[in-house]
Each structure stands twice: as C-alpha cells, then as structure tokens.
Amino acid sequence: MLVTVEGIVIGKRDIGESNCFLDILTEEYGVIEATAHGAKKIGSSSMSAAGLFSYSKFCFNKTNLRYTLNSAEPKCSFFGLSSDLKKFSLAVYFADIIKYTSAAEQNGGDVLRFFAITLFKLQKEEADCDLIKSVFEFRIASLLGFSPDLRACRSCGRYINGNMFFSFENNSLICENCKDIENIMGEETKLLSPQLLHTMRYVTYSAAEKVYGFELKGETRTDFFEFAENYLLGQLERSFNTLDYYKKLK
Numbered sequence: 549m550l551v552t553v554e555g556i557v558i559g560k561r562d563i564g565e566s567n568c569f570l571d572i573l574t575e576e577y578g579v580i581e582a583t584a585h586g587a588k589k590i591g592s593s594s595m596s597a598a599g600l601f602s603y604s605k606f607c608f609n610k611t612n613l614r615y616t617l618n619s620a621e622p623k624c625s626f627f628g629l630s631s632d633l634k635k636f637s638l639a640v641y642f643a644d645i646i647k648y649t650s651a652a653e654q655n656g657g658d659v660l661r662f663f664a665i666t667l668f669k670l671q672k673e674e675a676d677c678d679l680i681k682s683v684f685e686f687r688i689a690s691l692l693g694f695s696p697d698l699r700a701c702r703s704c705g706r707y708i709n710g711n712m713f714f715s716f717e718n719n720s721l722i723c724e725n726c727k728d729i730e731n732i733m734g735e736e737t738k739l740l741s742p743q744l745l746h747t748m749r750y751v752t753y754s755a756a757e758k759v760y761g762f763e764l765k766g767e768t769r770t771d772f773f774e775f776a777e778n779y780l781l782g783q784l785e786r787s788f789n790t791l792d793y794y795k796k797l798k
C-alpha cells in the first residue's frame with residue numbers, strides 16, 4: 549500500500565554504503581521507522597529531502613508496519629541548524645525526547661506542529677538557545693501527557709493567594725494559606741516567585757505559535773531553566789546523553 553505523509557526526520561542511521569533507516573515524526577502515525585534504499589533508487593533530490601531535520605512530504609510503501617521510502621519532497625528546511633553545533637545538538641536532544649516518548653501508529657499532530665515551530669525559532673540567527681531549550685522541555689511535557697495543573701490553588705481555587713507553592717506529588721499549585729491548613733508535611737513542594745509562576749503558566753497555556761514570544765532575564769531565567777529541565781526529566785524518569793553533550797558545549 550502506498551501512503552503519503554508529511555513529517556520531520558528526527559533520526560537517521562546508515563546501513564552499509566547507500567541505505568539508511570529514518571525515524572520520521574508524522575502527524576498520522578506518530579514516529580515511524582522507514583528504510584531508504586540509496587540515492588540511486590529514490591533519486592538524490594529525495595535523499596536530501598530525507599536529511600536530518602528536513603520537513604518533507606514522504607511517499608512510502610507500507611507493508612504491515614514496515615515502511616520503505618519511495619520519494620520525498622521538501623516542504624521546509626531548517627538550514628540554520630546544521631552550521632551551528634550548539635543549535636544542532638539542541639535539536640538532536642529534542643529529537644531524542646520525542647523518539648523516547650512517541651508510540652508508533654499514534655497521532656503525532658500536536659508534537660509535529662510544536663517541533664516545527666521550535667526548529668523554525670531555533671534556526672534563527674538571534675535564537676536564545678537556552679530559553680528555547682527550557683520552553684521546549686516544559687511545553688513538551690504537557691504534550692506528552694505530563695501537564696502540570698497551574699490554573700489555581702488546588703484547595704481554595706484562587707489564582708494567586710500570597711505565596712504560591714508547586715507540589716511535586718501531584719504537579720499542582722497550593723497557596724501558603726491552604727498549605728498551612730492542610731499540613732502537607734510529607735509532600736515535596738517548591739516556593740514559586742510570582743515571575744516564575746507567570747512564566748510557567750505562559751509556557752503551559754499559550755498558543756503553540758506564541759509560546760516562544762518572550763524574553764527572560766535575571767533570577768527568573770535561572771529558576772525557570774532549572775525547573776523546566778528537572779520537571780521533564782523527573783516525569784520521564786531518565787536523562788539523555790544528548791543533553792549532557794549540549795551542556796558540555798557551553
């Protein structure tokens with residue numbers, strides 16, 4: 549059966565001289581693994597449209613759950629990434645997160661759209677890599693089903709009520725008043741500055757195309773960077789070598 553899908557190449561492994569395996573994030577089928585048989589068979593223009601981080605329209609032969617690439621047509625290329633090691637390494641870390649968490653044959657539309665927006669932002673010359681990293685980490689957690697509940701204090705329902713705390717036990721907010729009343733001694737909580745809470749709410753609830761539209765400075769910047777990374781890795785219960793590599797580049 550022939551299938552045509554749009555997607556972004558998030559992994560590529562060579563097999564021998566001219567063949568390779570591709571991991572492609574698609575809307576309809578989540579992350580799929582496809583075999584590509586050499587430039588001679590599918591043409592060199594298809595081969596370049598199947599490069600890492602190419603956003604292309606792919607035509608596959610699908611047999612059971614195996615995909616073989618017939619052709620690829622570029623839709624959008626993120627050229628700015630390959631010439632910058634730091635940006636490229638960050639994109640590889642993002643791809644790793646998606647590969648680790650996406651089940652095959654499951655709709656990947658929201659993740660695909662968000663990843664495309666992220667790569668577009670990251671390839672820009674003035675890109676703030678560390679901010680993009682943190683926003684990606686915190687927002688992808690929600691897309692993967694680990695959304696924190698930041699709407700209001702979980703007990704009294706107030707949006708802001710004095711000092712606000714984040715509870716790691718159920719990823720919710722609790723105000724200082726309710727925290728005292730409920731005596732939640734065993735619960736791991738963190739005091740959030742108003743600026744940090746505002747940033748967390750913005751990244752969780754704003755529209756995907758607006759999520760990178762802000763700057764962060766000073767203490768809130770450091771706080772959010774730390775919180776976003778710990779939150780995502782805590783939910784996934786693991787770390788990534790590609791993250792260590794990105795950090796070493798600094």
Ligand SMILES: [Zn+2]
Nearest residue numbers: 701704723726
């Ligand atoms: Zn409360």
